[in-house]
Amino acid sequence: xxxxxxxxxxxxxxxxxxxxxTRERILDIALELFTEQGYEKTSLRQIAExxxxxKAAIYYHFASxxxxxxxxxxxxxxxxxxxxxxIDPAEMSPAAWLALLDQLVGQxxxxxxxFVLHERNRAALDELHxxxxxxxxxxxxxxxxxxxxxxxxxxxxxxxxxCTLGAVMGALVLTGDVFxxxxxxxxxxxxxxxxxxxxxxxx
Amino acid sequence: xxxxxxxxxxxxxxxxxxxxxTRERILDIALELFTEQGYEKTSLRQIAExxxxxKAAIYYHFASxxxxxxxxxxxxxxxxxxxxxxIDPAEMSPAAWLALLDQLVGQxxxxxxxFVLHERNRAALDELHxxxxxxxxxxxxxxxxxxxxxxxxxxxxxxxxxCTLGAVMGALVLTGDVFxxxxxxxxxxxxxxxxxxxxxxxx
DNA sequence: GTCTATATAGGGATAGAC
DNA sequence: GTCTATCCCTATATAGAC
Numbered sequence: 383x384x385x386x387x388x389x390x391x392x393x394x395x396x397x398x399x400x401x402x403x404t405r406e407r408i409l410d411i412a413l414e415l416f417t418e419q420g421y422e423k424t425s426l427r428q429i430a431e432x433x434x435x436x437k438a439a440i441y442y443h444f445a446s447x448x449x450x451x452x453x454x455x456x457x458x459x460x461x462x463x464x465x466x467x468x469i470d471p472a473e474m475s476p477a478a479w480l481a482l483l484d485q486l487v488g489q490x491x492x493x494x495x496x497f498v499l500h501e502r503n504r505a506a507l508d509e510l511h512x513x514x515x516x517x518x519x520x521x522x523x524x525x526x527x528x529x530x531x532x533x534x535x536x537x538x539x540x541x542x543x544x545c546t547l548g549a550v551m552g553a554l555v556l557t558g559d560v561f562x563x564x565x566x567x568x569x570x571x572x573x574x575x576x577x578x579x580x581x582x583x584x585x
Numbered sequence: 586x587x588x589x590x591x592x593x594x595x596x597x598x599x600x601x602x603x604x605x606x607t608r609e610r611i612l613d614i615a616l617e618l619f620t621e622q623g624y625e626k627t628s629l630r631q632i633a634e635x636x637x638x639x640k641a642a643i644y645y646h647f648a649s650x651x652x653x654x655x656x657x658x659x660x661x662x663x664x665x666x667x668x669x670x671x672i673d674p675a676e677m678s679p680a681a682w683l684a685l686l687d688q689l690v691g692q693x694x695x696x697x698x699x700f701v702l703h704e705r706n707r708a709a710l711d712e713l714h715x716x717x718x719x720x721x722x723x724x725x726x727x728x729x730x731x732x733x734x735x736x737x738x739x740x741x742x743x744x745x746x747x748c749t750l751g752a753v754m755g756a757l758v759l760t761g762d763v764f765x766x767x768x769x770x771x772x773x774x775x776x777x778x779x780x781x782x783x784x785x786x787x788x
Numbered sequence: 789g790t791c792t793a794t795a796t797a798g799g800g801a802t803a804g805a806c
Numbered sequence: 807g808t809c810t811a812t813c814c815c816t817a818t819a820t821a822g823a824c
Contacts, residue, residue, distance in 0.1 A: 404790095418708070419708055419712075420623070420625060420708030420709060422623060423708065425818085426817080426818070427816090427817085435789085436790070436791060436792080437817095437818090437819095438790075438791070438792080438819085438820085439789065441818095441819070441820080442789055442790070443789090445819095447817095447818070502707050504705055505622055505623030505626065506626070509626075527760070527761065527763055530760055530763040530764075531763040537764075537771060537772075540763070540764070540767075541756050541767070541775040541776060542779060544755050544759075544760050544763070545752035545753075545755055545756045545776065546755075547755050547759075548751040548752045548753070548755010548756060548759060549749070549751045549752045549755065550748075550751070551751050551754075551759065552747050552749075552750050552752065553744050553748050553751060556750075557747050558730065560733040560734040560743070560747070561740075561747075564743075564744070568740060569740075569744065572740065572741055572745075573744060573748065576744065576783055579782055579785075580752065580779055580782060580783060582782075607807075628798080628800085629799085629800070630798090630799085630800095638807085638808060638809080640800090641803095641808075641811095642807065642808045642809075648801095649800080650799095650800065
């Protein structure tokens with residue numbers, strides 16, 4: 383599954399200097415097409431065409447199509463990690479959850495395209511996840527699911543959490559660009575308000 | 586794009602009598618595989634294998650792979666229509682929205698697998714929708730998006746609606762089977778409570 | 789770093805036997 | 807209603823020239 387693509391090395395490493403590398407351009411186009419059409423439906427030829435060179439050239443930069451998706455997945459993962467690091471899985475107070483979701487809202491607003499990609503390609507990404515159980519893979523999704531499935535928490539609270547998470551997703555990633563006329567700041571504030579109403583202890 | 590599959594007719598019509606038809610079994614397996622693996626990743630051979638016959642046999646029942654997806658889509662659509670029929674697009678009061686979402690919760694709980702399929706195959710279904718703009722296609726999604734994009738509505742309310750819809754989706758379709766230990770009735774009631782809290786006028 | 793050419797596999801779909 | 811056999815196409819991926 384892992385192979386070098388050239389006799390001397392695995393392609394361009396993240397070099398120090400400035401350079402809007404071809405690798406980065408491939409990832410940009412892939413992000414766009416994978417999101418629009420879906421991962422499986424998108425061909426490497428299609429990506430190459432957009433960039434003005436041939437399909438085979440991509441293999442200089444990536445060992446496989448899956449690797450492109452994986453690289454994009456890793457980025458979502460990094461941003462998710464920022465959220466994750468502030469979490470004590472044992473600590474389940476509404477206040478802690480609100481703080482977590484506030485962070486999440488910020489991350490999504492900052493890297494929305496990546497989260498949309500993730501949401502629209504769950505099947506492909508689930509498979510990736512299955513195949514590469516190696517990397518330090520503590521997923522945000524996994525954490526959420528653990529909490530939501532925890533029988534020690536009251537059903538009402540579990541459902542509340544799912545709804546709150548859904549509310550964030552609903553307003554920020556499931557809705558296409560219907561809020562393109564609303565500023566990120568306002569959108570984020572409104573979503574956080576909604577989350578607060580859902581998790582308010584007295585509600 | 587439309588072709589008959591046998592010299593004398595388009596395959597088995599919905600006949601009056603009892604008959605857990607092969608056609609239905611194909612749809613069941615397809616629903617399962619399309620949801621798990623995604624539409625594009627699922628091959629007809631795979632579906633046929635599960636049913637114990639060969640790939641070509643499917644073509645007696647469906648003119649194309651896309652037609653299988655379309656048939657499943659039509660069913661989501663029927664159930665969505667039940668919700669749609671009660672809607673006056675001009676009427677946007679929170680109460681009306683709550684009633685709409687209550688209906689939606691009921692439909693999702695009754696046909697959850699179809700909604701999950703829909704959610705996990707947006708790309709493929711969007712394309713279907715693009716290609717077949719013929720059929721009486723007033724989609725629930727389309728209606729929602731129209732409302733959410735309507736500039737005549739205050740941004741706060743638009744976001745609230747998106748959050749509420751997201752809350753419903755989050756608890757009922759995005760979360761896998763984490764609530765399999767909660768009864769449909771309880772789950773539905775809890776979700777409706779959350780929706781109420783989000784749309785409450787004074788919140 | 790990108791090319792052409794090619795290997796290889798699998799997909800959807802059709803024809804015609806049974 | 808299901809089969810086998812086949813067609814045709816496109817996909818990923820590799821080899822090797824430039």
